[in-house]
Amino acid sequence: MKAKISLILPIISVLVLLLLMPLVLKNYHLNILTEIIIFALYAVSYNLLLGYAGLLSFGHAMFFGLAAFVTGIAIIHLKGIGMITAIFLGVFSAFLAGVVIGSLLLRHKGSYFALLTLAFNALFYAVATKWHSVTGGDDGLNVPRPELNVIFAKIPVETVPQFYYFTLIVLGIVILFVWFFTRTAMGKTVLLMRENEERMKFIGYSTNLSRLILFIFTGTLAGLAGAFYTLHFRFVSISAISVEMTTVVLLMTFVGGTRTFWGPILGVFVYIILQNYLSDITDRWPLFMGLIFVFMVLFIPGGLSGFIMDMKERVAKKREVALEGNQL
């Protein structure tokens, strides 16, 4: 019971804090916070692959970008489309892509998986670039934000705080569900994949099916983040589906730490804040990010969250030692 309170308390306080943010922050910062929430879902879904299953994907942006484009194109071409339908179409396209590509990659893991996901991402990018008439290519598409009608009520999402609340509530619930997912049967099965793919086969698990389900699930989640990305910026271009969009989520996730659920969220926060401030000071910001990344691969493979957990453990041990000393 005590363990449950210590888990739920921080979550609730963070949620309350986030709900109060529009009272404190100006629109500029609220926009950044909205972006952080969108990328938090993107990174959390990516970490299910990298941290939980031990699968390094270089193709996460194909789901993110595909859904971003489908949502945007649906809004532009389907007159009077509602926001929920637009999001649904985007997410559904990512789901379908997950089914098709996941089936093709079924037998591959490790380095093969990394290579093939990169190749598929490159394919999506190439198609998006060439198909200029639909995707707008480098120029991108301007996407108006459609109306949000829930049953018969029209919910306003035009202003920055309104869209912030919309994003926070929808994606916040989804992120909480993903957290819950990591504790469910399938979530635990994902860990078995990382720990010992060979052994799990002999206790009744199909590793191919496990990998396929996870790939579809994470792709669909990335798609949801992509749909919100288009709605948030009211714009989508081929950069949303580029390999860079995958490497960004890899950097965020790894820097934040893959060993904990909240690590990637921390990584997104740090990355976007740093990007916003450092990119004003220096053009060489990606270079510094790269150096930090390689430094972490070499010396702090657990990322920021791993580092924090280690420190916490050390402090706890010291306290224990101190207590024992007192008793003596």
Next chain:
Amino acid sequence: MSEFLVFFLHGLAYAGLLFLVSAGLTLVFGMMNVLNFAHAAMYMLGAYFSYTLMLHTQGQLWLSIIVCPIALFIIGALIERFLLRRVHAYGHVSELLLTFGLAYIITELVKWYWGNYPLALNIGGFLGETIQFLGLSYPVYRIFVFACGALVAIILAVILQKTRLGIIIRAAVNDNEMVDALGVNVPLVFMGVFAFGAALSGFAGVIAGPLLSTYPGMANDILVDAFVVIVVGGFGSLAGAVIASLIIGELQSFGALLFPKLSIALVYLLMVVVLILKPSGLFGEEQ
């Protein structure tokens, strides 16, 4: 007819480049089970080093061909010895992440030092001319690029088939444990092959510069094609790399002629078909 011949020759030239890049990639992958994302960055460094060298020596391509691969051999050896070997114990994900991070840093450094725009090089002398045959005039340089690829392929085949080193490398590709049994200094062989792969890739960069121009995106462009080559050819197979480079070089070239809209997708389409029909690649062994 002559148009077809021109595109066929174009395809050969690109195939030559692709082979030079994928040969090292597939050998390192086969031996060390490391997919080296920084491999194409070596190619890009080769091109940029050569650009600067040629700028200062009034276009001495021959000098670049000698100097740049040596420089990249050293860089490759250092990367293997001091970085890759260190993360080996953390598992293959860390190795991939490291090479990816290095590629990222090298690209950013290149943008910083040389700028984020294409640099063109003109080749003087005989290589810069065109030759007349079968009623068409064709640039000598493209033929030269293909010849380089073909020459390296032949040399590699001879080394792998006829020398003791080649036997060790082939054994390592098939079964890592077998090499231990042969009583070889495995870390040294790994470092050598990794550095040699980097040098080959750098050599490809040197000769690619005048053909495709030198720009910061060139690494990613060829990396994806080289990945497709090793998927199609079969992981770790040099013969596969030769055939797949030729197929993809020609597919790119004729794709641009016959289906300009679809040309990029054709290469991936080939990859998907191979993945469905023979997941281990044309020359790959089943598991």
Next chain:
Amino acid sequence: MTAYLEIRDVHKDFSGLQVLTGINLAIREGERHALIGPNGAGKTTLFNIISGKYRPSSGSIIFRGQEIAGKPPHVINRIGMARSFQITNVFHELTVFENVMAGVRSRAGLRYNFFRRPEANSYLVQKVEDILKNVGLLDVKDIPASALSYGQQRALELGIALSTEPEIILLDEPTAGMTREETEQAIKLIDRVTKGRTLIIIEHDMDVVFSLADIISVLHYGTIIASDVPEKIRTDQRVKDAYLGEG
């Protein structure tokens, strides 16, 4: 009595190298069957084929009336077979509890469920704890498998094999690397936990084999040269020549 697990003329070769050259074996329900033979005789390869890790080059394996040769391991496991490994093969960074829970929930069909938490199911938790108690690991259930002693890891290996409630269980050298004393403990444990199940065991320790097995089969150069009750095996001339005579 009809055979429960029947292996018919199973061959296996690895790129030309013949490892198994026509294995025929019939195992009855509830039997305790030991496989012995010199190193390289093909014992582990036979296990790998029965449990689905490898596909036989030819031949057929019938288990509970179904052809299982060439079926993937997870399908064979669900029909009611489990195995352990010669080299400890557990989920290292998961706790002892989670290691066993993986099999228990698999058996209960909770493999890919997105909504149910196995730890919230008191019936499953009870089952896991029963198994852990049985193999003597209940006290260490919350520590990671990697932190266990060697003997404990071997016990966990057995616990994982038991976790899917198999009708037939294949143990590959469960006492490998153990001291005399540990081996005796392990054999008592195996004897107890495999009651009511069919057991096939690969073992080098002859004392263990002769005390535990109902039937002993001797594998030599990829073929079975004798298969009989322990007393007969002890006096079999071919076996003496091939195997026992050496020791």
